[in-house]
Amino acid sequence: MDIFDMPPATPHTVSEGLHWAFRSSRVLHVATELDLFTRLTDGPLSAAEIAAVCGADAAETEKLVICCCALGLLRKTDGRYSNTQAAEDYLVRGAPLYQGNMIAHAEHLWQFWSGLGDVVRTGDRGASGPPGGGDGHRDFILAMHNTSITGPARMVAENVDLSGARRLLDIGGGPGTFSIALCQKHAGLTADLFDRPATLEVAREVIERFGMADRIRLVEGDWDQEDYGDGYDAALFSNVLHGAASGAPEKLRKGFEALNEGGQVVVHDFLLNNQKTGPLGAALFGMMVGAYSTDEMCAVVEAAGFVEVRLVAVNERGAGVVVGRKP
Numbered sequence: 001m002d003i004f005d006m007p008p009a010t011p012h013t014v015s016e017g018l019h020w021a022f023r024s025s026r027v028l029h030v031a032t033e034l035d036l037f038t039r040l041t042d043g044p045l046s047a048a049e050i051a052a053v054c055g056a057d058a059a060e061t062e063k064l065v066i067c068c069c070a071l072g073l074l075r076k077t078d079g080r081y082s083n084t085q086a087a088e089d090y091l092v093r094g095a096p097l098y099q100g101n102m103i104a105h106a107e108h109l110w111q112f113w114s115g116l117g118d119v120v121r122t123g124d125r126g127a128s129g130p131p132g133g134g135d136g137h138r139d140f141i142l143a144m145h146n147t148s149i150t151g152p153a154r155m156v157a158e159n160v161d162l163s164g165a166r167r168l169l170d171i172g173g174g175p176g177t178f179s180i181a182l183c184q185k186h187a188g189l190t191a192d193l194f195d196r197p198a199t200l201e202v203a204r205e206v207i208e209r210f211g212m213a214d215r216i217r218l219v220e221g222d223w224d225q226e227d228y229g230d231g232y233d234a235a236l237f238s239n240v241l242h243g244a245a246s247g248a249p250e251k252l253r254k255g256f257e258a259l260n261e262g263g264q265v266v267v268h269d270f271l272l273n274n275q276k277t278g279p280l281g282a283a284l285f286g287m288m289v290g291a292y293s294t295d296e297m298c299a300v301v302e303a304a305g306f307v308e309v310r311l312v313a314v315n316e317r318g319a320g321v322v323v324g325r326k327p
């Protein structure tokens with residue numbers, strides 16, 4: 001075999017970009033953990049000044065900011081670094097589209113991905129779910145807000161017709177972003193956000209920030225232990241029916257009971273295509289947590305008693321919206 005007869009480029013799936021992609025991810029995790037981008041909002045700083053304000057090592061910080069430049073997150077002018085527009089929009093604390101909690105959440109989940117080989121070999125997922133408390137839980141819940149605010153909340157609100165509905169039940173509503181979007185779309189709608197106490201503390205902040213505290217009520221509950229009440233016109237299950245291990249049939253049964261006749265069920269979740277070959281966002285989420293295909297999700301919703309069950313929207317990452325009606 002002659003080296004000069006080899007093809008010049010490797011195919012995408014084995015290219016450097018993919019098998020080394022974690023290096024870029026780790027740079028972003030650590031830069032965000034240091035809150036580097038927020039620290040640059042008062043003006044450009046040298047690498048040594050950045051290291052000083054971050055309490056970090058000067059030489060290693062310089063390597064980190066060089067990586068951030070190469071990733072398009074920082075620019076360097078006259079020896080000082082400043083944020084690019086992308087960093088200003090998504091990586092500065094307090095920006096409306098801030099993604100820092102999702103990045104922190106991804107860093108918490110790094111352990112699961114690092115141990116993926118053992119998971120696949122043994123089938124033992126260990127404690128692979130979202131972190132159970134403290135800052136980890138807060139990041140997890142705000143991560144849900146970070147991601148929904150960039151499109152999914154709008155996708156649900158624009159593709160689900162809740163005109164005429166007065167009471168929405170948002171089961172495992174997290175930060176409340178979907179309830180906020182639906183209440184903003186429908187002036188006559190109020191929502192009950194059913195979730196655990198630690199999550200509701202975070203939801204309260206988000207809901208107040210959007211001025212929706214008079215329309216969205218916080219309801220403490222455990223979906224495994226309690227029923228969901230009654231008299232609702234719509235029930236939302238967003239990112240809580242993640243495949244076969246999620247207890248979806250029982251949650252949907254309780255949702256069915258909570259609805260008035262004619263009430264709507266709305267499911268928003270990652271959905272694999274029916275061949276189970278992607279999309280990549282749904283496939284990777286399925287690896288980490290679990291995911292139904294679209295047909296499987298529709299079948300589990302129908303099995304709970306709902307009719308007219310159908311997919312009404314899906315985005316490029318594989319997050320889809322399924323609706324149905326209680327007869």
Ligand SMILES: C[S@@+](CC[C@H](N)C(=O)[O-])C[C@H]1O[C@@H](n2cnc3c(N)ncnc32)[C@H](O)[C@@H]1O
Binds near residue numbers: 238
């Ligand atoms: C992946 S988040 C989804 C949040 C929100 N629905 C969204 O899409 O942005 C899952 C939510 O389920 C809540 N949750 C987990 N276990 C629960 C339980 N046993 N009872 C009620 N809520 C629970 C979590 O607190 C979290 O808010």
